[in-house]
Amino acid sequence: MSASDPTNQGLRAWLLTDTPTSRGHARLAAWYQGWLSFRANPMTMIGFVILLILVFIAAFAPWLAPHDPFAQDLAARLQPPGSENYILGSDSLGRDILSRLMYGSRITLYIVTLVVIIAPVAGLLVGTIAGYAGGWADVVLMRITDIFLAFPRLVLALAFVAALGAGIENAVLAISLTAWPPYARISRAETLTIRHSDFIHAVRLQGAGPLCIITRHIWPLCISSLVVRVTLDMAGIILAAAGLGFLGLGAQPPSPEWGAMISEGRRFILDHWWVATMPGLAIFTVSLAFNLLGDGLRDVLDPKEGSN
Amino acid sequence: MSNLLDVENLWIKFPTRSGVCEAVRGISFSLGRERLGIVGESGSGKSVTGRAILRLIRPPGTVEADRIDLEGRDILRIPELEMREVRGQGISMIMQDPKFSLNPVMRVGDQISEAYLLHADTSRAQAYARSIEMLEAVSIRGPERVYTMYPHEVSGGMGQRIMIAMMLIPDPKILIADEPTSSLDVSVRMQVLEIMDRLVRERGMGLIFISHDLHLVSRFCDRVLIMYGGKILESCRADKLHEARHPYTRGLLNSLPRLEAPRDRLDVLNRDPAWLDQPSVSGML
Amino acid sequence: MNGILIENLNVWFSEGHDRVDAVNGANFEVPAGGSFGLVGESGSGKSTILRALTGMVKTWSGRMEMLGRELGPTRDRSFYRAVQMVFQDPYGSLHPRHSVDRVISETLQLHGFSDIDNRVSGLLEDVGLGPEFRFRYPHQISGGQRQRVSIARALASEPEILLLDEPTSALDVSVQAEILNLLTDLRKQRKLTYLMVTHDLTVVSHLCTDIAVMQLGKIVEILSVEDMRAHKTSHPYTSHLLNSSLGRRREATEAG
Numbered sequence: 001m002s003a004s005d006p007t008n009q010g011l012r013a014w015l016l017t018d019t020p021t022s023r024g025h026a027r028l029a030a031w032y033q034g035w036l037s038f039r040a041n042p043m044t045m046i047g048f049v050i051l052l053i054l055v056f057i058a059a060f061a062p063w064l065a066p067h068d069p070f071a072q073d074l075a076a077r078l079q080p081p082g083s084e085n086y087i088l089g090s091d092s093l094g095r096d097i098l099s100r101l102m103y104g105s106r107i108t109l110y111i112v113t114l115v116v117i118i119a120p121v122a123g124l125l126v127g128t129i130a131g132y133a134g135g136w137a138d139v140v141l142m143r144i145t146d147i148f149l150a151f152p153r154l155v156l157a158l159a160f161v162a163a164l165g166a167g168i169e170n171a172v173l174a175i176s177l178t179a180w181p182p183y184a185r186i187s188r189a190e191t192l193t194i195r196h197s198d199f200i201h202a203v204r205l206q207g208a209g210p211l212c213i214i215t216r217h218i219w220p221l222c223i224s225s226l227v228v229r230v231t232l233d234m235a236g237i238i239l240a241a242a243g244l245g246f247l248g249l250g251a252q253p254p255s256p257e258w259g260a261m262i263s264e265g266r267r268f269i270l271d272h273w274w275v276a277t278m279p280g281l282a283i284f285t286v287s288l289a290f291n292l293l294g295d296g297l298r299d300v301l302d303p304k305e306g307s308n
Numbered sequence: 309m310s311n312l313l314d315v316e317n318l319w320i321k322f323p324t325r326s327g328v329c330e331a332v333r334g335i336s337f338s339l340g341r342e343r344l345g346i347v348g349e350s351g352s353g354k355s356v357t358g359r360a361i362l363r364l365i366r367p368p369g370t371v372e373a374d375r376i377d378l379e380g381r382d383i384l385r386i387p388e389l390e391m392r393e394v395r396g397q398g399i400s401m402i403m404q405d406p407k408f409s410l411n412p413v414m415r416v417g418d419q420i421s422e423a424y425l426l427h428a429d430t431s432r433a434q435a436y437a438r439s440i441e442m443l444e445a446v447s448i449r450g451p452e453r454v455y456t457m458y459p460h461e462v463s464g465g466m467g468q469r470i471m472i473a474m475m476l477i478p479d480p481k482i483l484i485a486d487e488p489t490s491s492l493d494v495s496v497r498m499q500v501l502e503i504m505d506r507l508v509r510e511r512g513m514g515l516i517f518i519s520h521d522l523h524l525v526s527r528f529c530d531r532v533l534i535m536y537g538g539k540i541l542e543s544c545r546a547d548k549l550h551e552a553r554h555p556y557t558r559g560l561l562n563s564l565p566r567l568e569a570p571r572d573r574l575d576v577l578n579r580d581p582a583w584l585d586q587p588s589v590s591g592m593l
Numbered sequence: 594m595n596g597i598l599i600e601n602l603n604v605w606f607s608e609g610h611d612r613v614d615a616v617n618g619a620n621f622e623v624p625a626g627g628s629f630g631l632v633g634e635s636g637s638g639k640s641t642i643l644r645a646l647t648g649m650v651k652t653w654s655g656r657m658e659m660l661g662r663e664l665g666p667t668r669d670r671s672f673y674r675a676v677q678m679v680f681q682d683p684y685g686s687l688h689p690r691h692s693v694d695r696v697i698s699e700t701l702q703l704h705g706f707s708d709i710d711n712r713v714s715g716l717l718e719d720v721g722l723g724p725e726f727r728f729r730y731p732h733q734i735s736g737g738q739r740q741r742v743s744i745a746r747a748l749a750s751e752p753e754i755l756l757l758d759e760p761t762s763a764l765d766v767s768v769q770a771e772i773l774n775l776l777t778d779l780r781k782q783r784k785l786t787y788l789m790v791t792h793d794l795t796v797v798s799h800l801c802t803d804i805a806v807m808q809l810g811k812i813v814e815i816l817s818v819e820d821m822r823a824h825k826t827s828h829p830y831t832s833h834l835l836n837s838s839l840g841r842r843r844e845a846t847e848a849g
Contacts, residue, residue: 016326018729018733019725019726019728019729020692020728020729021728022728023692023694023695023728025728026692026694026728026729026730030730033325036325037325197685198680198681198682198685198686199685199686199687199688201647201649201678201680202678202680202686202743202746203688203699203700203703204649205647205673205677205678206673206699206700206703206704206746206749206750207670207673207674207703207704208703212703216699217688217691220688220690221688221689221690349765349766349767349768350736350765464635493634493635493792494634494792494793494794494834494837494838495634495833495834495837497837498837520765520766521766522766559767560766560767563766563767563769563770564766564770564795565770565773565795565796565798565799566795567794567795567798567821567822567835567838567839568822570798570799570822571799572777573774573777574770574773574774574799575770576767576770576771576774577767577770
C-alpha cells in the first residue's frame with residue numbers, strides 16, 4: 001500500500017483528523033496518533049518486533065520446534081551448535097536446545113503474564129486508594145507496602161517453596177508479592193498530584209463519589225506511568241524467574257524453563273558453552289526487548305503536558 | 309550611530325508530526341536606544357522572537373534570517389562559544405515567573421554573583437560587593453539579608469527585581485523582557501516596571517518588552533509592534549496607539565473592558581484570515 | 594433570601610502553631626439574580642471563600658447560606674445541582690484523557706438526566722461551540738474553547754448560582770471578550786446569580802454590579818461598581834487598586 005494510494009490517504013486523513021465525529025472515531029484517532037509516535041522510534045520498534053516474535057514462537061512452538069523438547073538421545077549428547085539436526089546444539093541428555101528454548105518461551109510468557117496481572121493491579125489499587133483517601137488509610141496501606149518492600153525476593157521464594165512446594169506458580173506468587181510495592185508507590189504519587197487538580201474538584205462538585213473518581217478519573221492517568229514501569233521491570237522479573245529456576249525453586253525438570261536450562265548447563269560451561277549460553281542469550285534478548293519497548297512507551301505515554 | 313539591534317527577515321520554524329509550524333514568518337525590525345514593545349496574543353510568535361535573538365531555540369526548531377546584528381556585528385552565524393559571551397554581556401533576558409527562572413536550591417545573592425563572575429574576571433568578594441550594589445539599585449531594602457535568601461522565601465515582586473539585578477549586572481546593551489509582570493500582582497507591577505525603566509534609561513540600554521497587555525506596553529514603551537500569526541501587522545509610536553489603523557489592533561483595543569467606559573457587550577475581534585497572508589510590516593527604524 | 598449570604602466567616606488552614614488565617618470575619622450578601630465580585634490580590638483570601646462555599650475546606654466558622662439554606666460541613670446532591678463553579682485554568686479544569694462529549698455526558702449522568710445526547714448538543718450550542726468540537730480531546734482545542742466547555746459543564750445541571758474563579762485571567766484579550774460576553778448573555782437568559790473572584794478590576798466592573806475588596810483575608814470595603822468608577826472609594830486600599838489598574842503611579846513611592 002503506497003502513500004499515494006487514494007483509499008490509504010483517505011483512511012490516514014480520517015485517523016489524523018482534528019474533528020472526530022463520534023466516540024469511536026475519536027478513540028481510534030487517539031490510538032493511531034499514539035501508534036505513530038511509537039513507530040517513530042527505531043529502537044522501540046526493534047524491541048516491539050522481538051516481543052512479537054516471542055509471542056509468535058510461544059504460540060506456534062509445536063509447529064515450529066524441530067524436535068520434541070523432552071525427547072532424549074543419549075547418543076547425541078552435547079552436540080555443538082551448527083551440527084546436523086541440532087541448530088543450537090544439544091544438552092547433556094541429547095535434547096535439542098532450540099526446541100527447548102521455543103517451548104521455554106511459553107513458560108517465560110506465562111510467568112510474565114501472571115506477574116503483570118497480579119502485581120501492577122494490586123499496586124494500583126493500594127496506591128490510588130491510599131493516595132486519594134489520605135489520613136489513616138494512607139498510613140496503614142503504605143506501611144503494609146513497606147513491609148512487603150522489605151522482603152528479599154529469593155528469601156520469600158525459599159519460604160514459599162518450603163511451605164508449599166516448588167513449582168512455577170509458587171515462584172510467580174513469590175515474585176509478585178515482592179514486585180507490587182513500587183507500583184503502589186508510583187500510583188500513590190500520581191494520585192497525590194492529580195487529587196488537587198481542578199478537573200477533580202470539578203467532578204466532585206458534580207457529586208461524584210470517591211469510587212467513580214478513582215476508577216474513571218485517576219486510574220486512566222496512572223496507567224501510563226505504570227505501563228512504562230512494568231515494561232521496564234519485565235527484564236528484572238524474567239531474570240528473577242530465571243534465578244529461581246536456576247536455584248531449582250521454579251519450574252522443575254524436565255521443564256524447559258530458561259533459568260533451569262542455564263542451571264543444568266552450568267557444569268559444562270567450559271567445554272560445552274552452548275548449553276548454558278543459549279538460554280542465557282534468550283533471556284538477554286527478551287529482557288533487552290522489554291527495556292527498549294519500555295523506553296519508547298515512556299516517550300509516547302508521558303510527554304510533558306502542553307507540549308503541543 | 310548604528311542601531312543596537314537589527315533583525316531582517318526572521319523566520320522561525322518547528323517541524324511537527326503534521327507538517328512544519330512556522331512560528332515567525334519573515335519579520336524585520338530594529339532597536340535603538342529606546343523601549344520597543346512587541347505585543348501579541350498566544351501563538352503570535354512574540355516569545356520565540358525574543359528567544360531566537362538570543363539563539364535559545366534548540367533543534368529541531370530552526371532560525372533563519374538575512375541578518376541579526378548587534379551594534380552592526382553579526383550574532384546569527386557566529387559559533388556557540390562566541391554567542392555565550394553575547395548572552396548576558398550583550399543581551400540579557402528576563403522571563404515571566406521568577407519562581408521558575410531562579411534556581412530554587414541556590415541563594416538568590418549567589419545567583420547574582422554567579423552572573424557577574426561569568427563575565428568579569430574578578431574575585432568573589434568583588435562579585436559580592438557588586439551584587440549588593442545591584443540589589444540596592446533595584447530598590448531592595450536590606451540587601452545583605454536578601455542576599456542570603458532562597459527564591460521560595462521572596463515574594464513575586466522581589467523575585468522579579470532580583471531577576472532584573474541578575475540580568476543587568478553584566479552590563480548588557482539590550483534587555484529583553486518576556487512578560488515580566490504578568491505573574492505579578494497589579495500593585496507590584498508598576499513598581500517593577502518603574503525600576504526596569506529607570507535602570508534602562510540610566511545605562512542607555514535598549515529594551516524589548518514582550519507582552520500580551522496592549523495598554524501596559526503603550527504606557528511603558530516608545531514604539532510598539534503588533535504581531536499576529538508570526539507577522540508584524542502594525543508598527544507605531546506608543547503614544548499614537550489609539551490612532552492605530554490595522555483592524556486587528558483596533559479590535560484588540562476595543563475588546564478590552566474599560567473602567568471609564570462601561571459597555572453592555574464587548575466588541576469581539578473578527579479574525580480576518582487575510583491577515584495571515586499579508587506581508588509583514590517593517591519595524592525598522 | 595435566595596442568593597448567597599456570608600456572615601462572619603473565618604477560614605483557616607492547619608491548627609495550632611502552623612495555623613494560617615486565610616479569611617477573617619467576612620460579611621457580604623448577594624441577592625438572587627445579582628452579580629457580585631470579590632476583588633483582591635494574591636493571598637487576599639478571595640478564592641478561599643469560594644472553596645469554603647463549595648465545601649472543599651473543612652476548617653471554617655461563621656455562617657454561610659445559599660438559596661435560603663444554611664450550609665453545614667458537607668454538601669448534598671441538591672446543592673451540587675443548584676451551585677456550580679467555573680475554574681481559572683482552562684488547561685487544568687478538563688481531564689486530559691476525556692473528550693468534550695465524555696466530560697459533559699458524565700456530568701449529566703451524575704445529575705440523573707436522561708436525555709443526554711440532545712442535552713450535550715444543546716449545551717455546546719449554548720456556549721457557542723459547534724458539533725465538530727464534541728468528540729475532541731482537550732489538547733485539540735484552544736484555551737478559550739476549553740473554558741467554554743467548562744462553562745457548558747457548569748450549566749449542565751441547570752444551576753441557579755455560578756461561582757466564577759478568575760474565569761478569564763488565563764485567556765488572551767480577544768478571547769476574554771468573547772467569554773465575558775458569553776457570561777453576560779447566559780446570566781440574562783438563565784437568570785443566574787454570579788459570584789466572581791478576580792484580581793482584574795476592569796473585568797469585574799464589566800460583569801458585576803457590586804464588589805467586595807479584600808486584603809490579607811479581610812473585606813476592607815463593599816461598594817457598587819458605579820461608585821468605583823466614580824472613584825467614590827472609602828478605603829485607601831481600594832483607591833490604591835483602582836490607581837494601579839488605571840496605571841497611575843503611586844503617590845507614596847517615587848522610584849529612584
